Amino acid sequence: MILPRFDYKKAEDIASAIALYEGFKGQARYLAGGTDLIPLLKLRLATPAAIIDLKGIEQLKTITREGGRLIVGAGVTLFELKNHAVVKEYFPALYESLDATSCETLQMRGTIGGNLLQNTRCLLYNKSLDWRKARGFCYKMGGESCNVVPKAKACFSNYCSDNALSLLSLSAGVKIAGPKGERKIKLEKIFSGDGKNPFTLKPGEILTEIHIPLKRLRGAYEKLRVRNSIDYPLLGVAVSVNNKKGKVCVGGIGPTPLAYDLEDLEGASVKELAQKARQEAKSVSNTTLSPAYRKKMVDVLTQRAIKRALKEGK
Numbered sequence: 001m002i003l004p005r006f007d008y009k010k011a012e013d014i015a016s017a018i019a020l021y022e023g024f025k026g027q028a029r030y031l032a033g034g035t036d037l038i039p040l041l042k043l044r045l046a047t048p049a050a051i052i053d054l055k056g057i058e059q060l061k062t063i064t065r066e067g068g069r070l071i072v073g074a075g076v077t078l079f080e081l082k083n084h085a086v087v088k089e090y091f092p093a094l095y096e097s098l099d100a101t102s103c104e105t106l107q108m109r110g111t112i113g114g115n116l117l118q119n120t121r122c123l124l125y126n127k128s129l130d131w132r133k134a135r136g137f138c139y140k141m142g143g144e145s146c147n148v149v150p151k152a153k154a155c156f157s158n159y160c161s162d163n164a165l166s167l168l169s170l171s172a173g174v175k176i177a178g179p180k181g182e183r184k185i186k187l188e189k190i191f192s193g194d195g196k197n198p199f200t201l202k203p204g205e206i207l208t209e210i211h212i213p214l215k216r217l218r219g220a221y222e223k224l225r226v227r228n229s230i231d232y233p234l235l236g237v238a239v240s241v242n243n244k245k246g247k248v249c250v251g252g253i254g255p256t257p258l259a260y261d262l263e264d265l266e267g268a269s270v271k272e273l274a275q276k277a278r279q280e281a282k283s284v285s286n287t288t289l290s291p292a293y294r295k296k297m298v299d300v301l302t303q304r305a306i307k308r309a310l311k312e313g314k
């Protein structure tokens, strides 16, 4: 499949990237590794007038320790982050989710910023224009219905970042730069809850840094996928725990991750939390696995991830 025509601009720093974006009056998209964006362009699911390449911005590629946090530039590749000494030692859930992301070749290309801001996916959305025209456009394509759930009022596309889940379990925050200046927010605040437009970032804003509190935690990441060698999550569960409490995040099922506090690490509370997550997960027929199976696996993987997080690292 060939790419559509667009202007290509390479930014040297964050300010010039934002200025370039503004020059195209909102008709531009930022490019990092391109592993999510390029397929969308080829399928005509994104048709920007211009692509602004962020790969030349050195400031986005650093990892530093500052003020009790690990500060990760949004342009750091998944592979670099996975192999950073602090990640394996302090954040096992993040190490495991990075390791489970697609395959090593893609990890070397894809960035952590692009991973967090990847578009939501649906079996009936990530298709060619001809295929979609024949079926009729859904909410996410600008239509007025859902092709998966008749009469649904909203889009059920799945947010498939493995690493958003582990970063949420680590209480990460993000720094964003845009035409109106910089702001810092908790990671969970980037999600709108709407599958059609899944993020709260404003036009022209760039995700510049991810901030992770530097606490040595126990943790685990469990992922359901068809091919273990390379596949998006059809469900993911990340858990990070200290001595007394934990944080559990469930994703790959619906447009936004679900997050839970685990106040008590005893067996009964773990089961209760897993059942709550199972009830709240909205699985519909928009992946290769059945909704009932994915829903059941929320319970199974949540319990499995918590047990492993508690056992390992003791």
Ligand SMILES: Cc1cc2nc3c(=O)[nH]c(=O)nc-3n(C[C@H](O)[C@H](O)[C@H](O)COP(=O)(O)OP(=O)(O)OC[C@H]3O[C@@H](n4cnc5c(N)ncnc54)[C@H](O)[C@@H]3O)c2cc1C
Binding pocket: 029, 030, 031, 032, 033, 034, 035, 036, 037, 038, 039, 054, 074, 075, 078, 100, 101, 102, 103, 106, 109, 110, 111, 112, 113, 114, 115, 116, 117, 118, 119, 160, 161, 162, 163, 205, 206, 207, 208, 230, 231, 232, 233
């Ligand atoms: C075959 C295949 C398998 C995959 N498997 C997985 C998987 O198992 N798990 C998983 O999580 N992902 C998976 N992915 C998705 C993707 O490869 C990764 O999420 C990757 O990390 C995306 O990063 P990128 O740098 O390539 O993003 P890009 O494609 O460059 O960008 C993604 C989106 O983010 C925006 N963007 C990028 N950087 C910034 C920034 N700094 N500020 C503002 N906007 C920005 C872009 O405009 C674009 O909309 C897979 C992709 C493919 C093709």
